[in-house]
Amino acid sequence: MKSINSAIKEIIEKAGISDLVFNRGASEMEIIDVKRRCEYSLNCTLPAAYTNMLARHDGFAGEGVFLYSSRPGRLDGSQDTVLDVVDANLAARDVEVLHDFLIFGDSDQDEYVLDLTRQKFQVRDKQAFDNVYEEFDSFDELLMYMLDLMLTRVA
Numbered sequence: 001m002k003s004i005n006s007a008i009k010e011i012i013e014k015a016g017i018s019d020l021v022f023n024r025g026a027s028e029m030e031i032i033d034v035k036r037r038c039e040y041s042l043n044c045t046l047p048a049a050y051t052n053m054l055a056r057h058d059g060f061a062g063e064g065v066f067l068y069s070s071r072p073g074r075l076d077g078s079q080d081t082v083l084d085v086v087d088a089n090l091a092a093r094d095v096e097v098l099h100d101f102l103i104f105g106d107s108d109q110d111e112y113v114l115d116l117t118r119q120k121f122q123v124r125d126k127q128a129f130d131n132v133y134e135e136f137d138s139f140d141e142l143l144m145y146m147l148d149l150m151l152t153r154v155a
Contacts, residue, residue, distance in 0.1 A: 004053070004140065007147040011062065015154040020062035026054040026070040034070035037086045042093075044102055044116055046085070049139035059084075063153035065146050067105040067112075097129060104142070107149065112142055 002010075012020060026034070031051050038046050051070075059069025068085040083091075085104065092098045102114040110133065111124045121142040125131035136142045 002144070004143060004147065005056075007144065007151065008057070011147065011150050011154060014151070015062060020060070020150075022060045022062075023058040023069060025056050026058035028055075030058065030070045031055060034084065034086060038089075041086055042089050042102065046102075047114065047139045049143075050085075050104060053139075053143060063150040065105070065107045065150050065153075067143075067146065068103070104139070105146065107146070112146060114139070 008022060012022070031054060034054070035046055035051065038044060053067070054070045057067075058071070060067045068083055068088050070084060072084045072087055085102075089098075089103055092101075092103055100115065100117050102116060103111055104114070105112045106126060109126055111126050111129065113122050113124055114120070115122055121136040121139055122132050123134040123142070123145060125133065134142075134145055136145070
């Protein structure tokens with residue numbers, strides 16, 4: 001099985017860095033801040049594997065796939081803005097059904113979430129949210145799904 005780092009490297013090699021944005025890693029203080037904001041605003045804890053990814057790449061965008069960052073702002077080297085994980089989830093929680101989920105990112109058709117009740121990481125339909133396409137036991141498995149989708153689109 002391919003590692004997360006090797007998948008990212010392969011995506012960058014195939015797509016070219018101009019077509020992708022893998023933000024610089026979040027600082028220790030940015031990680032502490034997003035964890036605190038998540039606990040205070042969303043009443044849940046960010047998974048360690050997600051914050052580990054933020055420390056490597058604080059959000060990414062490419063081939064229609066987005067991973068939310070620890071902080072709002074512009075994507076590195078781009079004019080595009082990115083939602084941070086807390087603000088994206090606060091906006092999503094305007095919809096009652098989304099209160100039991102933590103959303104990490106999205107693509108053109110999917111939402112990448114943690115079902116907080118079942119503690120399962122899922123790929124859900126963006127329009128018909130009840131439709132679960134994939135389910136995983138870990139964030140890293142969900143992340144690999146996202147990276148594999150990016151790889152199929154750059155191939």
